[in-house]
Structures are given as structure tokens and as C-alpha cells.
Amino acid sequence: MIPVVIAALHTTETDEEFEHMIRELESLCEACDLEVADVVTQSLPHPDNATWLGSGKAEELVYHIRATDAGYVVCLSNLSPAQMKNLQKITGIPVWDRTNLILEIFSRRARTREARLQVETAYLQYLLPRLSGMWQHLGRQSGGGGSRANKGIGEKQIELDRRQISRRITELRKELAGIEKTRDVQRRGRSRDGFARVALVGYTNAGKSSLMNRLLEMSGPGPEKTGDRKVFEKDMLFATLDTSIRKITLPGRKSFLLSDTVGFIENIPHDLIKAFRSTLSEVEYADVLLIVMDSSDPHHRMHRQVTEDTLKSLDVKDIPRIYVYNKADIRDGDLTVENIPGSDTVYISARTGYGIEDLTDRLFEIFREGSRKISILIPYSEGRVLNRIHKEAEILREEHRAEGTYVEAICPAALANSLLQADGDPDGPDEI
Ligand SMILES: Nc1nc2c(ncn2[C@@H]2O[C@H](COP(=O)(O)OP(=O)(O)OP(=O)(O)O)[C@@H](O)[C@H]2O)c(=O)[nH]1
Ligand SMILES: [Mg+2]
Numbered sequence: 001m002i003p004v005v006i007a008a009l010h011t012t013e014t015d016e017e018f019e020h021m022i023r024e025l026e027s028l029c030e031a032c033d034l035e036v037a038d039v040v041t042q043s044l045p046h047p048d049n050a051t052w053l054g055s056g057k058a059e060e061l062v063y064h065i066r067a068t069d070a071g072y073v074v075c076l077s078n079l080s081p082a083q084m085k086n087l088q089k090i091t092g093i094p095v096w097d098r099t100n101l102i103l104e105i106f107s108r109r110a111r112t113r114e115a116r117l118q119v120e121t122a123y124l125q126y127l128l129p130r131l132s133g134m135w136q137h138l139g140r141q142s143g144g145g146g147s148r149a150n151k152g153i154g155e156k157q158i159e160l161d162r163r164q165i166s167r168r169i170t171e172l173r174k175e176l177a178g179i180e181k182t183r184d185v186q187r188r189g190r191s192r193d194g195f196a197r198v199a200l201v202g203y204t205n206a207g208k209s210s211l212m213n214r215l216l217e218m219s220g221p222g223p224e225k226t227g228d229r230k231v232f233e234k235d236m237l238f239a240t241l242d243t244s245i246r247k248i249t250l251p252g253r254k255s256f257l258l259s260d261t262v263g264f265i266e267n268i269p270h271d272l273i274k275a276f277r278s279t280l281s282e283v284e285y286a287d288v289l290l291i292v293m294d295s296s297d298p299h300h301r302m303h304r305q306v307t308e309d310t311l312k313s314l315d316v317k318d319i320p321r322i323y324v325y326n327k328a329d330i331r332d333g334d335l336t337v338e339n340i341p342g343s344d345t346v347y348i349s350a351r352t353g354y355g356i357e358d359l360t361d362r363l364f365e366i367f368r369e370g371s372r373k374i375s376i377l378i379p380y381s382e383g384r385v386l387n388r389i390h391k392e393a394e395i396l397r398e399e400h401r402a403e404g405t406y407v408e409a410i411c412p413a414a415l416a417n418s419l420l421q422a423d424g425d426p427d428g429p430d431e432i
Contacts, residue, residue, distance in 0.1 A: 003037035004029060005064050007087075008076040009053055010043040020299060024237075024266075025076055025098065027205075031237045032105045037068035051090065052083040058090045065091055072096055078267065081130040099126060099269055102238075109241045114179045115279060121172045122275035124165050131162055180278045187285060194392055194415035195247065196256040196367050199283045201311065202292035203303035204263030207326040209233040209240050210350035211292060212260045218356070219248045231260050238263060243279050250360060254367070254392045254412065259286070264310045266302065273313055280314060287414055288320050288366050290359075295325035295347065296332065320366050322346060328354055370413030374420070379404040388415070 006025055010018045026036050042057040051058045052075065061073065072094050073087065079097040087095045096104070103123050110116045190197075200208040210233045231244045241262050249255040259282035273280075283289065291307055293300045304323070311317075322344050328337060329349040337347045339358040346362055348355035373396070378386050386405055389395070393409040400406075411419065 001033055001035040002071040003068050004034045004072045004074050005061065005068060005070040006036055006039040006074050006076065007053055007061060008039060008041045009047055010041060011046055021076055025074065025101075027237050028098075028101050028105065029074060031239075032101060032108065034072065034074070036074075037070055038064045040064050047077075047083070049080075050083065051086045052079050053087070055090075058087055061087075062091055065093060074098075074101055078269070084130060098267065099272065102265070102268065102272070105238050106241060109238060112242045114176065114183075115242050117172050117176050117179070118275045118279060121169060121176065122272050124169050124172070125271050125275070126269075128162065128165060131165075176278060180281070183278065183281065187281075190245075190257060194388055194412070194418050196254070196287045196412050196414045197259070197282070197285060198256055198288045198290060198363065199259045199286035200261070200290050200292055201283055202263060202290075202307050202324075203294070203300075204237045204265050205235065205239070206263065206292040206294045206303065207233075207350045208263065208290075208292045209260050211290070211324070211326065211348070212244070212246065212258055214350045214353065214356060215248050215250070215258060215360075216246060218250055219246075220251075237265070241279075243282055245282065253360070253364060256363075256367070259283070264307050266306050268310075270313060273310060277314065283311070284314060284316055286319055287370065288322065288363060289316075290322050290324050290363075292324045292326050294327050296327040296330040300325070320344075320369075322359065322362055322366070324348055324359060326350055367412045368410075371410050372413065372416040373408070373410050374416055375406070375408045376419060377401070377404050377406050385419075389419075 006022065006029070008018070008022050008025075013021070022039060022041075029036050040053075040057070040061050042053045044054060048054045053061065064070070065073065070093065073091055073096065075087075075095065075097045077097065078099050079087070079095070084095055084097065103119065103126060106115075106119045107123065110119045200212060202208055209231045213230045213233060216229055229246055231246075232239055240260060243259055243261040245257055245259045247255050248258050261282060262276060262279060289311075291304065293303055293307075297303065323346070325331075325345065325347045327349060328347040329352045331337075331347075339346050339355055341358070341361065342365065344362070346355055346359045348359050350356075376385075376389075378389075382404070386407070389407055389409055389411070392415050393411040395407060395409045397408040398405060
């Protein structure tokens, strides 16, 4: 692991907030395989325009770097291009701000082609205003940062000039648009299957993937199959980067599609969220959002706010939500919180299974709230449509007529929409 020194500037936040921000940055370093060797703090009424920390503190930082043989300085906030350049000149080693660190984690964690292209786009966008002399003066590499394999994506990009970068961004956007188109086609295919779509969203490390795995365990078809379908969960920030979609079939319930995706974090630049838009598109098209929070974390209120703000920046507004307070098993205070039926706030533990049934009860209530009563005449040649209605809807009346099967049924919103949309026939389905 490469040793790093954290530089933290304390301005207007409370001591408690400042401490919390440092802890979070340490976790981010850990998620990036960096070892925090030292933390240098400075209090100023506002950041110094030239060096962020102030020139005296920046000089002091050099001693800490030498003493720990640090390969990078990691800053607590986001720096202006000029502040970054100046601090790099003084320290002689690469300086990362918070966004740069998050981009590094993303670049290491991205698995699918789409995620990799998104990270590269976001990185190049971040790099453009910082190009002038950003790495040129770095005469030496200290610590473990010497070999090319250990270098960050930033240093590897040094050879590219601004024009090449702009050209590359255009190429990447084109390729991403193509991937998005394919995703759209897949999504339309899935919506023709009529399953309700549920998306897990929330702050990173809240337990979204664990909740998905818990629901998979409760879902068919058998434990061997469940193993392959499980998603990666870990006590680490940004464990999940790619979107996974799984069909959940709980005993006696209609199947629904559940998506798990990248978590949110405070102070993430708008461009970075935009770069992840296509990964997050499952959220935009969901019928219900499960906003997952770590209820044992004293900052869960702030996490909820960050999640709501991020959703707003993605233009996600009117989708029904359930606020899922996870990790109830390690929560301080009243451990025996009773869930109130019909409430949009549900306490659960993905680990022990506490409250999961309350959550699924509420989820199915919401599905029913959006459901519609329709009548449809299905030609005998369309057995597939009839099968689907049997699987997903509540049948009120069924008659075998000369032209086909006449059905009156209460359909979940997703199925009703797809039947009504697919219908071009005046004798086809009607809402009743
Ligand atoms: N005690 C306790 N721990 C939990 C619970 N749910 C999840 N965890 C732990 O919390 C950590 C994070 O869980 P994940 O499911 O990976 O969280 P996530 O929201 O998917 O996180 P990212 O993918 O990083 O955004 C893991 O170590 C889990 O074992 C719970 O109900 N109780
Ligand atoms: Mg996850």
C-alpha cells in the first residue's frame, strides 16, 4: 500500500463535522488501497487562494511527506486548478483532491465497459481545466509511487494534450450513447415483460447490496442458483459501481425486478454524477425507489439529504419512495422499533432479516396503489400474453369466447401500462 498524507483544512464546519469528514476521507483512501500515514490539519477562516492551506502550512506539509515517504497528498476538499498546481510545486509529489480520489476509486473498481468509459469521460473532464503544468514539474516520485503500475490515471494521461483529450471525450460520449441505446432496448424488452421495477438507492455503504442479497436469498429458485445471482457487498466505500438487475420472486408474490447501483456521497461534483447518468438510468425508470440508509450512522440524516439532492440533480421526482433504515441490529437507542403498517419509513436489518417482511408488505401495497383494472380480449394465438396476466395480475373474470379469451383483471401499474401501450386494436384492452 502506498503511504499518503491527508491535508485537511478546517474552515466553517463544526469540530464534529470536520472530524467526520476526515474519517470519511480515510475510508475513501482505504477503498483506494492507500495507507494514511499522517494527517496535517490547518484552521483558516477561508481557503487560501494560492495554496489552499496557506504557504506556511504547505511548507510544513513537506516535512510530513519526507518523514512518511508519502507518494501522494490527499486533500479533504476540492481544490481549484491553481491551488492544486501551487501545492504540487511546493510538495513535489502529486496532490489529489477529494474528487480525484473518488475518480481513482471508480477507475479501479469499474468492471463493465460502460462503467470504464464513464469513469474515463469524467476523469478527462476533470483534467481539462487542470492541464496547464499539472504534472510537468514533478521531477521525482517518492514513496511507492515510482513505478508506472503504481501511477494514478492522472499521471498516465500526462502525454495527452488538450486537443487530444477533447477529441477523446467526443469519442467516449459517442460510444456511451451507443451503449445507452442498447440499454434502452433491453429496458423496453423488460418492461414488455410487465414486471414492476424497484431501484435501491442511497449513500455508499448503507447496505443496498446486502439488502438485494437478502431478498435474493428469500427468492426462488433454490440456494445454488442464488449464489450466482448474489452481488458484491463489503464494508468499503463504493463497493458497487456497476448496475446489477435481478428478478426477485418471493413466495406467494408477483415477481419484480430489483436494481442495485453505485452509492452516493457528499460533495460530489455535478459532472461526475452526470457521467454516471446511464448507470443510474435504472433509477429514473423505476416504479418504486428504496432509499436505503445506515440507521446506525449518526450522520444518516445528512445521508438522506445527499441522496434526495442527488436524485433531484438527476431529475428524479415523482417516483414513490420507501425510506429503508437499515442496520437496525446495531442501531443506538430503542432497538425494538416497531414498524407501522402502511408507513413509508421502515426499519430493517439486511443482516438479521429484521423488518424485511414489513418492507416487502409496504412495497406490494405501493404496487397495488398504482394498479389498474382492465378488460382485454386475447386472441388464442397470443397465449404468452394470457400466461403473463395469470402470473402477474389478479383475475376478476375470464371467459373463453369465439375470438379468444376475455379477461377482466387488476393489473400492477407496469403490466397495465405495457398492455395499454402495446395495444393498437380498438377491441383491445380498456381501463375499466
Ligand atoms: N450490522 C449490520 N451490517 C450490515 C447490514 N447491512 C449491511 N451491513 C454491512 O454494511 C457493509 C456495507 O454493505 P453493502 O451492502 O456493501 O453496502 P452498499 O450500500 O451496497 O455500499 P456501496 O456499494 O459501497 O454503495 C457490509 O460490511 C455489510 O455487511 C445490517 O443490517 N446490519
Ligand atoms: Mg453495493
